[in-house]
Amino acid sequence: SGVSMAAELRLANGSTHCEGRVEVAHNGTWAALCDEGWSLAEAQVVCRQLGCGRALSAPGGSHFGQGPRQMRLDSVSCVGTETALSVCKTKPRGNGTCHHGKEAGVVCAGNSENDQVRLVNYGSRCAGRVEIFHNAQWGTVCDDNWDLLDAEVVCRQLDCGRALSAPGGGQFGRGDGIIWMDETNCTGSESTLSACRARPWGINNCYHGEDAGVVCSVVSSFAPVRLVDGPGRCAGRVEVFHNEKWGTVCDDSWDFMDAKVVCRQLDCGTVVLAPRRARFGQGQGPIWLDNVNCMGTEAALSECRAKGWGVHGCEHGEDASVVCSGNHRPSSEALRLVNGPHHCAGRVEVFHNKQWGTICDDGWDLNDAAVVCRQLGCGMAVSAPGLSGFGQGSGPIWLDGVSCRGTEATLTECPAKPWSHHTCNHVEDAGVVCSGNP
Known part of the structure; x- marks a missing residue:
């Protein structure tokens, strides 16, 4: 990996601090990057890392002059969404293919x-x-x-x-x-x-x-994911929705960390297996992802490092699969959004003690809303309106003082006052608007 490139990055020989020859700190000295495979995707990461806005161009051929004596001999390959060049993949290159006159550069839109x-x-x-x-x-x-x-x-x-x-x-x-x-x-x-x-x-x-x-x-914009041709919704061949089409994932480097992200994204518990070789049958259509390399903490498979969309050297006999521990939605039936324009927006109601009730808006914020949206498979939280923005409920007010971190799988995992302990009325009923409208 390119972890050694994390320390420092600079642009040299440009007319502003947001354009120039790309140089990285390497073994205590500055080294230029080679332009082989250098594209707008890599330039975008450099511009973002330096706080220089979006990438306008990625000139090679020593456009900004020849740099320091030393050049890095590995090539960098970014998707373009990474937060730093050090996160991008690197691969070694032979000594003969990179030399002065081939230094990579960037021109960023620039922010002072x-x-x-x-x-x-x-x-x-x-x-x-x-x-x-x-x-x-x-x-x-x-x-x-x-x-x-x-x-x-x-x-x-x-x-x-x-x-x-x-x-x-x-x-x-x-x-x-x-x-x-x-x-x-x-x-x-x-x-x-x-x-x-x-x-x-x-x-x-x-x-x-x-x-x-x-x-x-x-x-x-996390790409939706699903498991198909398995015994339930929590086991099967991995398919990702991109560019209006479902496609598969190649099993090159597919492992438990990748499967862990899929299970979390689908609210399917923990990983049991991460089978390769089309264990649940061969898919059809595009192979969207290859060389997926998750840390295991990502919110969605599309957040993990991988080759670019549709870039692979695979066939459907290499389709990746996942088996998760859960085979039903954990307690999503015990939560609902009502009185909104669709089932991913509305007043929050929880089912407790055989009865639906509301939540008080004291301390209600986007972290709490994020858990509700995730639990219901409704994407990300867009807003967390209080003051009965979706009308006043009836029945008990079950929860008050809800204080989620935002990473919990279900709302009932979040700290809150004991059930039905509150100082509220239904004018304070909490609501949620999620990004999804499935």
Whole structure:
């Protein structure tokens, strides 16, 4: 792997700090990268890692001049979604194929250092509390006037697709340090958040309970997965939905870590087997993924390192499979969303003691909503409305003070007050809007 490239990365000999010859720290000195196999995918990762926006081009042939004496002899291969070049795959190359005159370069759209923005506290770079870098310090943004137009600019700046929601009220936790922006008023077309109209830097009448957040569309773009031709929904041949088609996964390097992610994504418990060689029969259509290499902690199979979509040297006799311990949805029957436009949005109700009841909105936030959406197979949480946004329920108020981390498999795993202990009424019934509409 390319772990040795994690330490430092720089662009040399460009007209700005966001373009130039790509150099990495290697054995205490700087080394250039070879342009063999160098493409926009690798350039995008470099630009993202350096906070330089999106990649515009990936020139080779020493476009930015010849670099240091040393050159790395391994080639880098990225999907393009990685957060750092060190995460990309590397493979050795013979001495003769890489020499001066073949250095790789990038040209990024560019963000000045003070334009940098990030989303934190949600476990995804494309959703979380908004933080902006100004005057050598990260700070938050107040939610006064915060709306989808502002969120749209953040999502574009981070190359995260479109804005799905713009939650305020510290729903991604309270930041610390300075509150840099207040009364932000973007038109939606700005290239950076700092280009939007707002009060002067650091001038506000806010506290961190008003920290603004963003959920972008890329965060909900995990490719759906299913297990087919097995004895139940939790065992079978792995198929992934991409480009409007279901396709299979090649078994090259397929192992328990990869299977673990599939079982988690499907709420199917733990891994029992990770069979290869089309154990559950050969699939049809495209082979979407090959050389899948999961750490085991990813939320979806499409988040794992792999070759590019559809890039493989396989046939369907190598289709990968999974057998998980569960063969039914764990307790999704005990949870429902009602009074919404579809079954992936609405007032949250839980089944307890042979009766449906509601949840109080005290402390209700996107981490709690994320667990509900995952449990129901409804994708990611887009918003977590309180104050009976989907109407007032009836019957008991079962839960109050729910405080999920966001990684739990079911809502009942989350800390909360004991069943039916609350100081609420149905005006405070909690709701959820998920990204999916299956």
